[in-house]
Structure formats: structure tokens, C-alpha cells
Amino acid sequence: MKKKSITIYDIAREAKVSSATVSRVLAGNYPVKEETRKRVASIIDKYGFQPNAVARSLTKRETRMIGFVLPDITNPFFSQVFIEVEKYALTKGYALLLCNSMNDSEMESKHLKLLAERQVEGIIIMGGRINKSAPDRVEVNELSEIMNSLPVLMINGKIEGLDCYSIRTDEAKGIELIINYLVSIGHEKIALLGGIEGITTTDIKVEAYKSLISRHHLPFVPGWQIYSGFDISSGEQAMDKLLRNNKQDLPTAVIGINDMVVIGALRECGRRKIDLNEFSFVGFDNTNLAEISNPQLTTVSHQYSEIGRKAVDLLLNSKNEKHKNKDVEINPKLEIRDSCYEMIGN
Amino acid sequence: MKKKSITIYDIAREAKVSSATVSRVLAGNYPVKEETRKRVASIIDKYGFQPNAVARSLTKRETRMIGFVLPDITNPFFSQVFIEVEKYALTKGYALLLCNSMNDSEMESKHLKLLAERQVEGIIIMGGRINKSAPDRVEVNELSEIMNSLPVLMINGKIEGLDCYSIRTDEAKGIELIINYLVSIGHEKIALLGGIEGITTTDIKVEAYKSLISRHHLPFVPGWQIYSGFDISSGEQAMDKLLRNNKQDLPTAVIGINDMVVIGALRECGRRKIDLNEFSFVGFDNTNLAEISNPQLTTVSHQYSEIGRKAVDLLLNSKNEKHKNKDVEINPKLEIRDSCYEMIGN
DNA sequence: AAGGTAATAGTAACCGGTTACATCGAGTGG
DNA sequence: CCACTCGATGTAACCGGTTACTATTACCTT
Numbered sequence: 001m002k003k004k005s006i007t008i009y010d011i012a013r014e015a016k017v018s019s020a021t022v023s024r025v026l027a028g029n030y031p032v033k034e035e036t037r038k039r040v041a042s043i044i045d046k047y048g049f050q051p052n053a054v055a056r057s058l059t060k061r062e063t064r065m066i067g068f069v070l071p072d073i074t075n076p077f078f079s080q081v082f083i084e085v086e087k088y089a090l091t092k093g094y095a096l097l098l099c100n101s102m103n104d105s106e107m108e109s110k111h112l113k114l115l116a117e118r119q120v121e122g123i124i125i126m127g128g129r130i131n132k133s134a135p136d137r138v139e140v141n142e143l144s145e146i147m148n149s150l151p152v153l154m155i156n157g158k159i160e161g162l163d164c165y166s167i168r169t170d171e172a173k174g175i176e177l178i179i180n181y182l183v184s185i186g187h188e189k190i191a192l193l194g195g196i197e198g199i200t201t202t203d204i205k206v207e208a209y210k211s212l213i214s215r216h217h218l219p220f221v222p223g224w225q226i227y228s229g230f231d232i233s234s235g236e237q238a239m240d241k242l243l244r245n246n247k248q249d250l251p252t253a254v255i256g257i258n259d260m261v262v263i264g265a266l267r268e269c270g271r272r273k274i275d276l277n278e279f280s281f282v283g284f285d286n287t288n289l290a291e292i293s294n295p296q297l298t299t300v301s302h303q304y305s306e307i308g309r310k311a312v313d314l315l316l317n318s319k320n321e322k323h324k325n326k327d328v329e330i331n332p333k334l335e336i337r338d339s340c341y342e343m344i345g346n
Numbered sequence: 347m348k349k350k351s352i353t354i355y356d357i358a359r360e361a362k363v364s365s366a367t368v369s370r371v372l373a374g375n376y377p378v379k380e381e382t383r384k385r386v387a388s389i390i391d392k393y394g395f396q397p398n399a400v401a402r403s404l405t406k407r408e409t410r411m412i413g414f415v416l417p418d419i420t421n422p423f424f425s426q427v428f429i430e431v432e433k434y435a436l437t438k439g440y441a442l443l444l445c446n447s448m449n450d451s452e453m454e455s456k457h458l459k460l461l462a463e464r465q466v467e468g469i470i471i472m473g474g475r476i477n478k479s480a481p482d483r484v485e486v487n488e489l490s491e492i493m494n495s496l497p498v499l500m501i502n503g504k505i506e507g508l509d510c511y512s513i514r515t516d517e518a519k520g521i522e523l524i525i526n527y528l529v530s531i532g533h534e535k536i537a538l539l540g541g542i543e544g545i546t547t548t549d550i551k552v553e554a555y556k557s558l559i560s561r562h563h564l565p566f567v568p569g570w571q572i573y574s575g576f577d578i579s580s581g582e583q584a585m586d587k588l589l590r591n592n593k594q595d596l597p598t599a600v601i602g603i604n605d606m607v608v609i610g611a612l613r614e615c616g617r618r619k620i621d622l623n624e625f626s627f628v629g630f631d632n633t634n635l636a637e638i639s640n641p642q643l644t645t646v647s648h649q650y651s652e653i654g655r656k657a658v659d660l661l662l663n664s665k666n667e668k669h670k671n672k673d674v675e676i677n678p679k680l681e682i683r684d685s686c687y688e689m690i691g692n
Numbered sequence: 693a694a695g696g697t698a699a700t701a702g703t704a705a706c707c708g709g710t711t712a713c714a715t716c717g718a719g720t721g722g
Numbered sequence: 723c724c725a726c727t728c729g730a731t732g733t734a735a736c737c738g739g740t741t742a743c744t745a746t747t748a749c750c751t752t
Contacts, residue, residue: 053463055708057400079420098444117399401738
């Protein structure tokens with residue numbers, strides 16, 4: 001970048017105006033005589049001049065960049081959210097710096113530091129954390145400090161004691177959609193697999209599951225709610241554990257904490273040569289895996305594009321609208337595909 | 347961002363030194379008396395001062411940002427490359443601006459323009475394009491212009507007539523690995539499904555396929571090489587087409603242009619209730635889908651982390667090493683999993 | 693003692709824009 | 723005809739760092 005590039009001054013000289021006028025032409029919202037405007041504009045185009053955004057950022061104190069921190073963009077849930085955020089941000093002239101923390105808190109704090117230095121106008125964070133764990137406190141301090149200078153928003157996450165912006169799908173309602181649906185097609189024995197106790201998204205779903213089971217007066221069997229994790233092998237393990245029950249003690253429907261867990265559960269059934277029709281499966285998140293899976297999963301979908309829009313708006317308007325609620329909830333939708341069977345008779 | 351933040355001058359005043367000294371302490375590589383250094387450093391920490399990277403970028407003319415343009419980060423191949431690039435870039439203090447073009451050339455050019463304005467130090471582009479098509483020429487011009495001011499690197503892609511940096515997996519060798527392997531376990535009838543004629547990655551693979559088939563003196567059946575596309579439904583369609591052949595005219599092994607196509611092919615078999623053991627399947631890319639798939643796919647793997655490292659190095663050292671080769675090829679590796687069967691007898 | 697050198701720190705210009713303020717001429721109303 | 727307003731444009735300070743150049747001091751050398 002040591003090569004000197006063309007500047008507003010070069011344009012000004014050639015157009016025989018001052019740099020201020022060129023700047024005004026570029027901004028487009030100041031009074032400039034039409035004749036001058038044309039002359040300047042033609043020279044701008046002649047050189048294909050593009051103003052240096054760094055210099056502009058420095059004076060205007062706005063970088064039009066947003067930082068996005070998540071554990072791993074390879075995870076389709078995160079990438080689906082990211083893409084919607086980016087799409088909407090672009091329409092507002094904002095660009096996104098994507099940071100993968102790989103669930104490494106040291107890396108995450110390195111990223112956060114870099115983002116703050118780079119003067120991003122806001123930071124979006126995704127990825128579940130265990131509540132109240134010790135290393136979390138470090139993070140809380142770090143983030144609180146950052147929040148003094150710029151807005152922070154968490155999508156589907158919550159850090160205890162951190163009063164940042166938040167936007168989340170109403171996951172309890174998602175569980176309700178699933179269970180109502182399963183009941184409507186005749187299921188009464190419903191299991192919930194996966195997740196980790198203490199991580200918000202899991203806790204919310206488990207609680208909703210219990211409450212819905214009881215609301216529908218269905219049998220609650222403790223062995224049907226199995227914690228394990230969020231990935232495929234967690235799904236396999238949980239399904240394996242479930243299948244160790246006696247045949248008559250098995251559920252007829254299995255909800256996964258997310259799509260990946262269900263894919264693991266399906267695979268475990270495959271390994272054991274169990275006919276997939278023996279169970280109805282429902283996922284959560286409606287990631288592209290749900291379509292890729294065979295059978296395609298019935299799952300709860302986030303409203304991704306709405307999340308994207310709201311996230312950006314909330315973050316960028318945070319200055320003006322201090323009064324507004326810092327927490328936004330978004331309704332999920334049930335996406336019905338091919339992984340559930342109606343219970344006949346019984 | 348209108349809030350005035352603490353600057354190097356504030357630190358200087360409190361430490362009773364000039365701003366230059368503070369700057370030197372921050373840089374760490376200038377002669378500063380140990381005593382002064384300590385005093386300044388303690389004040390820096392006291393306020394948790396972080397220098398403004400925008401201002402630094404302006405003077406040093408380096409933003410330590412790289413632009414990354416791809417069609418859709420949701421695609422696991424792209425996200426896997428991205429994550430490795432980002433990981434390595436971070437160690438060099440670089441951050442990545444991720445731009446999803448959604449295969450929309452207008453969006454892409456908007457992104458490229460923004461990236462150039464933002465003074466990124468280089469741009470990485472992924473995503474196949476059809477050679478020599480008309481709209482491509484616009485892109486060539488646009489990119490050529492950009493290449494005057496900053497280095498551009500394509501990963502696994504090539505635009506006809508554009509002399510940018512390039513790094514790609516030796517896909518012909520990948521096909522060779524697959525076919526040698528299939529032959530070694532007894533296959534002689536091998537099909538290749540998916541891809542679009544005219545897109546580099548497809549052309550390379552198809553050519554290698556034909557040449558390997560002939561080198562092994564295997565039968566070449568035109569109907570066994572079927573273009574379709576790169577996604578799951580393309581895989582389904584291609585497999586459907588293949589299966590319309592008479593049973594005795596069917597291959598025993600099926601190579602997909604990528605993992606997704608194989609997953610589509612598997613699904614098509616499922617739909618037709620064909621035993622998956624009737625065919626051996628091999629994918630390409632070793633995306634996480636290959637592991638998620640059931641059965642897990644034998645596939646050709648890119649050396650993702652090496653691609654990440656080389657890409658960043660090539661881009662950032664492009665100034666110094668004009669002489670060096672602009673094209674880097676990286677060897678693929680065969681990842682053997684569960685989707686191939688040995689042919690016995692015959 | 694005069695001259696040379698190295699370490700340390702300050703001065704001020706510079707990066708490339710933006711914008712408050714000043715200037716100037718033309719039109720306008722009284 | 724004067725005072726005033728308003729549109730068009732220029733001047734220069736500013737954003738927050740970096741760094742070439744300069745100044746000062748101390749320490750050697752011969």
C-alpha cells in the first residue's frame with residue numbers, strides 16, 4: 001500500500017476547485033452548482049476515483065464495520081444467521097468482520113480486542129456459554145469494558161450479569177410447536193435428546209419440554225430426557241442411551257436439541273439396523289442439514305432473515321433509542337418434512 | 347462513535363512525554379529509556395488504552411484487513427476454507443471481511459467496490475464461474491482494475507484472461523487417487539456425476555476422469571458421465587438419469603463432483619429403495635457433510651490448513667516476491683470412510 | 693579540549709478525508 | 723441604494739496516529 005493513490009486533492013486540482021467541493025460532490029447532499037458538480041464528477045469518473053474509506057472513518061468516527069464473533073462458521077446454524085446479517089448490513093453500507101473463536105476463550109478475547117481497536121461500530125456474538133462458570137467471569141469483565149465504548153448484541157445467547165442487547169428465537173415456543181404437533185398426530189411418548197445443562201438454549205428447551213409434557217398430561221419419564229451435547233456424536237450417544245431401555249419403555253417420538261443431534265440419532269438407529277419408521281424425529285434450527293438429511297427433517301425454523309434485520313437495526317440504532325427494550329424475541333415456525341409418522345390406532 | 351475516546355495525546359500529557367514517545371512505546375521497537383517506557387506503559391494500562399487502528403491505518407497505509415468474497419458461506423466447502431484462512435490470518439494480525447455474493451454478479455461488484463474503498467490489503471475470491479461467458483468480461487475488467495491497486499487471489503477458481511494469484515488443489519490428481527483406489531478394490535465400471543461444463547473445477551475433473559479411465563483400459567461409457575450441478579438436487583437428478591440405464595449397463599462405482607452431489611445420489615437411491623451396497627460412492631472436498639452423511643463418505647480431501655496458510659502468505663508477500671510463481675497447486679488426499687465396497691470375484 | 697557518536701526524546705509534517713466558519717457575489721425587499 | 727439573505731465555494735483545523743528530522747545530553751577518543 002505504499003503506492004500513492006489518487007486523492008481528493010488530485011481531483012480538486014484538475015477540476016480547479018477546492019478539496020471541500022470535491023468532498024461535497026462525493027457526499028451529494030450539499031449545495032454545489034450543477035455545472036461544477038458535473039465537471040468534478042466527470043473527473044472523478046475519468047480516474048475511477050474512490051475515496052479512501054479509512055480517512056473518512058477517521059474524521060467521521062464511523063467505520064461502517066460490525067464485528068461478528070462466533071465459535072465456528074462451519075456450523076450451519078451460525079452460517080445461516082451470519083449470511084442474513086451480512087445481507088442486510090450490506091444494504092446499509094456496513095461490512096462484517098467475521099471472527100471464529102473455535103470455542104477458545106483466549107482466541108475470543110484476542111478477537112474482541114482487535115475488533116475494538118479497529119473501531120467497529122458494534123459487535124454481534126453468537127454461541128452458547130455455560131452460565132456462571134469461572135472463566136466466564138473474565139469474559140464478563142472484558143465484555144463490560146467493551147460495552148462502554150460500543151454496543152454488543154448476543155444472538156441466542158446470554159451471559160449472566162451482562163446487560164447487552166439480545167435477540168433470540170422464542171425457543172420455548174418452538175418446543176411447544178413441536179409437542180403440539182406430535183400430540184396432534186397421535187404421539188404420547190416423547191423424548192428430548194441432546195444439549196448441555198447450564199447452557200441457556202438447552203435449559204430453555206428442557207424446561208419447556210417438561211412443562212408441555214405435563215400440560216398435555218403425558219407421561220414424564222426421566223430417562224427420556226438425555227443431555228449430551230450439540231453435535232452428531234452427541235446425538236448418537238444420546239440415542240444409544242435411549243435405546244438401552246426395554247422395548248416397551250421406549251418413546252415413539254424423539255426431539256433433538258438441534259438438527260445435528262437428530263442426524264446423530266438417525267445414524268445410531270442405522271447402525272443398530274432399527275427401522276427409522278419406529279420413531280418420529282423432530283429437529284431444531286432448520287439448518288440446511290435438515291434438508292440434506294435422509295429422511296428430511298421436520299424441524300423448528302428460526303426466522304433467519306428477521307433475525308438478521310433486527311440484529312443490525314438494534315445494534316446501529318442503539319445510540320438513538322436507549323429507551324427501547326434491549327431484548328427482542330422472535331417467533332419460530334414449524335417446518336414439516338418427512339421425519340414424523342402419524343400414530344394410527346392406539 | 348461521536349464520544350471522544352482516549353488518545354495517545356492524553357497518555358502523553360499524563361506521562362509528561364510527547365506523543366511520539368507514546369507511539370514508540372506502543373510500537374515497542376524504538377529506543378526508549380526503560381524508565382520512561384515503564385511510566386508510559388503503566389499509564390496505558392491504567393486506562394486500558396488501545397490505539398485507534400483507523401488512524402494507524404491512515405498513516406501507515408496498511409489496514410491489516412483482507413477481503414474474502416465467496417458465493418455463500420453456508421456451503422461447507424467455502425466455510426472450511428474460510429475458517430483456515432481466518433485462523434492463519436489472525437496469527438499475522440489480519441482480520442477478514444467476509445462477503446457473500448450469493449452468485450449475484452451485481453452484489454459481487456458492489457462488494458468488490460466496498461472492499462477497495464476500505465483499503466483492504468488483498469482480496470481472496472472463491473467460487474466457480476463459467477469460462478468465457480459474456481457477463482464474465484465485465485467482471486474481468488472490474489477485477490483487472492482492482493488488481494492495479496491490490497493483490498487478488500483466487501482459490502480453486504480461474505477467470506479466463508485474468509492474471510491473478512491462484513491457489514488450487516490438484517483436482518486431476520484427486521480424481522486419479524479415486525480411480526486408482528476404486529480399481530485397486532476391483533471396480534472397472536466407474537461413473538462421474540455432477541458439475542457444469544465450462545466451470546473450471548468440473549472441466550478439470552471430467553478430463554482427468556476420461557484420461558484415467560483410458561489409462562486403466564476401462565470401458566468408457568458416455569452415459570456414465572453426467573453433468574448436472576453442484577448441489578443435492580443435482581445429485582438426485584444425475585443419479586436418476588444414470589439409473590434409467592438397463593441394469594447390465596450400470597456402473598459399480600459412482601464418483602460425485604463433490605460431496606453434496608453424492609449425498610443427492612444416495613438420496614435418490616433411497617427414494618428408489620435401491621440397496622446402497624449396490625454401488626460404491628466417492629465424494630470430493632471432504633466437507634463436514636462427508637462425515638454427516640450416512641454412510642460416511644469416502645472422499646478426496648483438500649489440505650485445508652495448507653490452503654489457508656499459502657493463501658495468506660501469497661497474498662501478503664505478493665509485493666516482495668513479484669518474481670515468484672503466481673500459481674500454487676496443493677496435493678489432495680484420499681479420505682477413506684464407509685461408502686465403498688470391495689468387488690469380490692469377477 | 694575539541695570533535696564524534698549514540699541514546700533519548702521532542703517537533704511538526706503528513707496520511708486523506710470532513711466540516712465549521714469565512715468570504716463573496718447575486719438577488720431582494722423596503 | 724442599503725442591508726440582508728442565501729447559494730456557492732474556499733480556508734484551515736481536525737480526526738489520531740507515525741516518523742523524518744532535529745535537539746539535547748552523555749560518553750568516548752585522541
